Amino acid sequence: MSSTVGPTSTLAPGEAARETLDRAALERVWSTPPGFLGWLTSASHKSVALRYIVTAFGFFALGGVLAALMRLQLTRPESRLIGPDLYNQIFTMHGSTMMFLFAVPVMEAFGIYLVPLMIGTRNVAFPRMNNFGYWIYLFGGLMLWTAFALDIGPDTGWFAYVPLSGPAYSPGKRVDIWAQLITFTEIAALVAAVELIVTTLKMRCPGMSLNRMPLFVWAMLVTAFMVIFAMPAIMVASTMLAMDRLVDTHFFNPAEGGDALLWQHLFWFFGHPEVYIIFIPATGFVSTIVSTFARRRIVGYPAMVLALIATGFLGFSLWVHHMFAVGLPQLGEAFFTAASMMIAIPSGIQVFCWLATLRGGRIVMRAPLLWALGFIALFVIGGLTGVMTAAVPLDLQLHDTYFVVAHFHYVLIGGALFPLLGAVLFWLPKMCGRMPDERLGRVSFWITFVGFNLTFFPMHLLGLGGMPRRVYTYARDAGLTTGNVVASAGAVVLTAGILVFLANVAWTLRRGAPAGDDPWGAETLEWATASPPPSYNFAYLPTVDGQAPLWSTQERPVVTGLRTDVREVLITDGVDATPDHRHRLDGASVWPFLTAVAATIGVVTALFTPWGVTIGSLLALVTLTGWFWPRGAPAHETVEQRP
């Protein structure tokens, strides 16, 4: 590998002076312009990703406030604190915010931050598009929340079933706003997915063949492909819904030959994979954290990769298990039950490999690992209740009850938020150069863990007790009061845990001890550069000769010969990452921001008139022309092979 290609060589020890020079040149070329303009125009994957992460946690906080309001309302039976109209907006906003504005974006943002560092390159493949995706995401989120503040928030639930969400039963703008938000998050998610796929497949440093790729990168790759295959379904569905509402088509109107079930198929063909789009990156976090603190490679790397890919495929074959109460022929029931249960196998493989890794390693107990361990316990519970709901006969009882609410919070909070918070602690030193407080990290874990179980475990019993989802109140004599009181008390504890966690982050940013390059003794390439990483990530692109490069005792050669006076990166082969050519990336530009503004104007206008589509397209035409106006030299040069 590295010895046979041109631009790779070991940096001679005497070249320190040259390195200083190179670093200065790189910093000039790669740094983001300062100030407000830099903020609008940034083409750095790190600054865009950090912004993404902070914004996503902002939405998480908003969604959390809504959750608290719902718990407040449900603490007492027949409570009149929040009326049904507002309550319906609240749970719709909670679901939509947590799924579309928090969970998916925050996972992709971690991918955008970490993947280029982990694979040893300087940026993502399309830096301007990356920035465009962020603005679209932000504007979509703001639009939704502005609508909510104006009392026109959507109120038909995050899966917006027709005909309830159709023009006849939901007049007004509420559902239109929901459908448009979906369109916007689709675009942002697709942009990030394309970004991650191309970056991963074409920009890995020399030597990082697919079978040496870190598991987190694999997880993001599978996730990104899932996004690309899942989004078209919802894109079609939400557009059809918008057309039913705006221009009187009748796709979903049974009275005119449309079909209400079509919506459910299209929605869940997207909606189920969506859950894995959130969960798979989380498994990437867990693999990284477990391997680091068990001080050994993950047991069964090939099995883990295959499990990820299998989850990616199977995730598309079980959407119908959200629709068992519709009534299916027996063969259909058996098929979708089997498919739903089968996905427990790849998940099981992952859990067992983590357990085996812990067993075979020398465990260093640190706060991020604690979050990962908590994840394992909670995810097993969520997985088991998932198997229960996968069985048609049981699902007929459990579907649309609080049992399902409990199940998916175990999977999404236990299965994704816990690893995410572990990941925040784990990578915070890299992102800000300071160490989080270990004690606060542990304390916040235990409070959150206890609070979480107290909140959501009783919901299983509420479901069995006959409490449907999405009810704003319940009868005094329904026997549901105790469970609801416990759940609400748990929510207080859970909130306290999250607040301690955030306090820890805030403390870290201001006072944390300096972290150094690799405070945890981790093995992936992001730990080979400074904390926080310089704008160009690596002075010389690294090369790797196996998995776990930083644990290798071998000397690692670096790539030299890339230009330092332009934004140049090395493009490598998709499978074995042999160098192919040098490629020049775009720098900061204001056009992506303007294009996002144009699209937003179009979408907001389209809420009121179909002409919005025309107006938005024309504006976007102008900004896209600006964006792609040819300037400067060709983007890439082929690498000459030296003998």
Added chain:
Amino acid sequence: MSRAAIVVAAVACAACSGRMPVLDPGGPQAARIATYWWIVFWLSALILAAVVAFLLHTLAHRRVAAAPASLVEDTRVERRLALGVAAAVGLTALTLVVLLVTSVATGRALRSFGGTDPLTLEVTGYQWWWDVEYWDPVPSQRVRTANEIHIPVGRPVLVKTRSLDVIHSFWVPGLHGKKDNIPGHGSSLVLQADRAGTFIGRCAEFCGVQHAHMQLLVIADQPEVFDAWLQAQRRSAVVPTDAFARHGFDLFMTGPCALCHTVLGTPAGGRRGPDLTHLASRRTLAAGTLPNTVGHLAGWIIDPQAQKPGAQMPGNAFGADDLSALLAFLGGLS
């Protein structure tokens, strides 16, 4: 921690399954499902306990890290770990096969209930109440009521679910799982009660503002009691002879009520709201929102929006006398 949670859960389940309709079945369908539930529950509890025990054991016996991470691996240890993973995956697959087979078997059993002579009902969901029609080959023998279903103990009941507005879901957890009422799609389920009693049902699919208040009662009686009830329901209402109630009758027929409600044997033939022919025989008002007492009925008629905000019935401004007359008329609809 989680092991404790499971124990607590098991105890809690045992203690309060009497209050949990899903686990306190009143008929063969719900009983089959509950049996399957317990199989899955105990298997799951076992798996969870095993995983957590393994994890805790690993943590308790962890080797203290002396050296930094290394890639040097002992092949014997690696083999053992890989075998362990493989065995666990094998066991998982086996468990899933067991669960799948029992699930399919339970599904088949649920389909096989039905018998030859079921009582047939058509239940139509509306925002936010249930219309119920007892089917009979002779149209005049059909019975229409709302929000309350009476069934005979021991006889299968075929419930056809429909909707004409949005999607609802018919769910009586003590008797069976749920079945969606989907506009444009008919669907059905067979349920049966093996003991007399009252089973609470509710709409399980979010259907708009008052989804929370869309309940219904299923009352299982001995066959003789049921037959008598059905006979009584077939009777039309009679125009009251008492002058006071007669005034109420007139108010009903000339006011807006008759546009939305049916009272058999009178000119009132509206279909936008529940059939009121035998209102006084029912236990609740407005789909389980209120008990059917004179006071609540008066409150409902004057201001339904205060009791059930968003309900599709407007308020009425009756004077005290008119209201009492109306109540006297409605009270006679037994």
